[in-house]
Amino acid sequence: MNKKLQWICAFTALGLTLGGVGIALGNMDKLIMRGDKNSAQVSAAVTPPTVVIDPGHGGEDGGCSAEDGTTEKELNLKVSENLRDILNAAGYSAVLTREEDTLLYDMYGELDNYKGKKKVYDLKNRLRFAGESGAGYLVSIHMNKFPDKKYSGLQVYYSQSSGQSVALADRIQEYTKTYLQPDNERMTKKAGSSIYILNRAEMPAVLVECGFLSNDSERERLKDEEYRKKLSLCIASAIIDSVEADRARTQEK
Numbered sequence: 001m002n003k004k005l006q007w008i009c010a011f012t013a014l015g016l017t018l019g020g021v022g023i024a025l026g027n028m029d030k031l032i033m034r035g036d037k038n039s040a041q042v043s044a045a046v047t048p049p050t051v052v053i054d055p056g057h058g059g060e061d062g063g064c065s066a067e068d069g070t071t072e073k074e075l076n077l078k079v080s081e082n083l084r085d086i087l088n089a090a091g092y093s094a095v096l097t098r099e100e101d102t103l104l105y106d107m108y109g110e111l112d113n114y115k116g117k118k119k120v121y122d123l124k125n126r127l128r129f130a131g132e133s134g135a136g137y138l139v140s141i142h143m144n145k146f147p148d149k150k151y152s153g154l155q156v157y158y159s160q161s162s163g164q165s166v167a168l169a170d171r172i173q174e175y176t177k178t179y180l181q182p183d184n185e186r187m188t189k190k191a192g193s194s195i196y197i198l199n200r201a202e203m204p205a206v207l208v209e210c211g212f213l214s215n216d217s218e219r220e221r222l223k224d225e226e227y228r229k230k231l232s233l234c235i236a237s238a239i240i241d242s243v244e245a246d247r248a249r250t251q252e253k
């Protein structure tokens, strides 16, 4: 598919029109031009890898929650759905680890009783699903919370599995700062052993903390569908540019 057409499809998937992009998304149109430029350099003959998007938490595990009752799990799923729709509409294969409000510990029916083991099986199964889906990238979506309400801003953690994880994390952090959060001075971080999904991932993997539910204004933005679309577009564009950079490198060899 022609690159321009891919982006038009992506915006249609978001319920936006190109005519309205400049107004609705501010400098998001620069993001489209960036996508055009980078992708034009590579052939469409190579099938891009599947991107597995993982909405964190679910079901009885709401993740962190805001003062007003907003739960992380619901926002994680909404951002993930937007991301998947943009990538699919732009011609990239993307799937979600969960599409419902549920944990995934019994996804493969391994145990009769998961008492005390739900969390670890949930995370194990997300990774197993990503592996079986042939994930070229795994992108886990989360929200942040901190006792001091002043903190805000997206921050990306990366797996130590490969340099591609670092490159994708840097792109997501950079595009979000450039196009959506100019005051965000956060840096990407290497995941420690406490982030199971990144610690155990064998494919390039990142975890995006999209923002702080403890910060009043950021929480209100995250609850706004239009803001989530912009955020998803930044993340999707970073994923697409990473996939295309990988394809260009492969073709050079």
Ligand SMILES: [Zn+2]
Residues within 6 Å of the ligand: 056, 057, 063, 064, 072, 142, 143
């Ligand atoms: Zn979380």
